[in-house]
Amino acid sequence: xxxxxxxxxxxxxxxxxxxxxxxxxxxxxxxxxxxxxxxxxxxxxxxxxxxxxxxxxxxxxxxxxxxxxxxxxxxxxxxxxxxxxxxxxxxxxxxxxxxxxxxxxxxxxxxxxxxxxxxxxxxxxxxxxxxxxxxxxxxxxxxxxxxxxxxxxxxxxxxx
Numbered sequence: 242x243x244x245x246x247x248x249x250x251x252x253x254x255x256x257x258x259x260x261x262x263x264x265x266x267x268x269x270x271x272x273x274x275x276x277x278x279x280x281x282x283x284x285x286x287x288x289x290x291x292x293x294x295x296x297x298x299x300x301x302x303x304x305x306x307x308x309x310x311x312x313x314x315x316x317x318x319x320x321x322x323x324x325x326x327x328x329x330x331x332x333x334x335x336x337x338x339x340x341x342x343x344x345x346x347x348x349x350x351x352x353x354x355x356x357x358x359x360x361x362x363x364x365x366x367x368x369x370x371x372x373x374x375x376x377x378x379x380x381x382x383x384x385x386x387x388x389x390x391x392x393x394x395x396x397x398x399x400x401x
Contacts, residue, residue: 250363252316255343256282259309264289265296279344279355324366332365333375334400337385340364341397351385351395 242248251274254260260276263269269289287295296303323332337354345352362372376387384400386393394400 250360252313253340253343253364259306260284262306262310264292265303265306320366329365329367329371330375333361333367333372336361336365337392337394338397338400341394345394348393351393352397354392354394355390356392357390 254276261272263272264287292302296306323335327335340354340356341352345354347353358369358372358376361376362369365372367375376385376392379385379400380387382399384394384396386395
């Protein structure tokens with residue numbers, strides 16, 4: 242959250258991914274981020290003592306957490322590189338394609354995303370006005386259909 246209470250999305254996490262890895266650190270660290278779902282689901286949750294005990298007994302859990310941390314670093318590196326090397330249109334297109342493969346639901350006419358302009362703009366580091374304008378252009382071109390809080394992506398490959 243920003244100082245004025247605006248939610249900032251750092252990374253979209255797909256189903257079956259790990260969150261809360263700071264519980265593995267010694268000494269305990271403050272959680273810098275939180276997670277929320279965009280549709281109903283369930284999570285497996287352990288308290289700090291239990292997950293630390295499980296990682297000692299099953300080292301593969303710790304290795305999985307390190308792999309996820311590495312994946313996050315790769316995502317942040319890609320986001321930073323896009324910010325300094327890509328146009329607003331390229332960044333927004335990459336965000337849409339990435340979300341389609343990660344959290345999108347395949348439906349008859351394409352891939353449905355439950356995401357709004359504010360979230361997309363934040364993720365692509367563009368203004369909401371720019372996100373709205375580009376989405377409108379892509380809708381007129383038949384690449385997607387936009388409605389309140391939803392995008393139906395007909396042709397993700399045409400964005401790139």
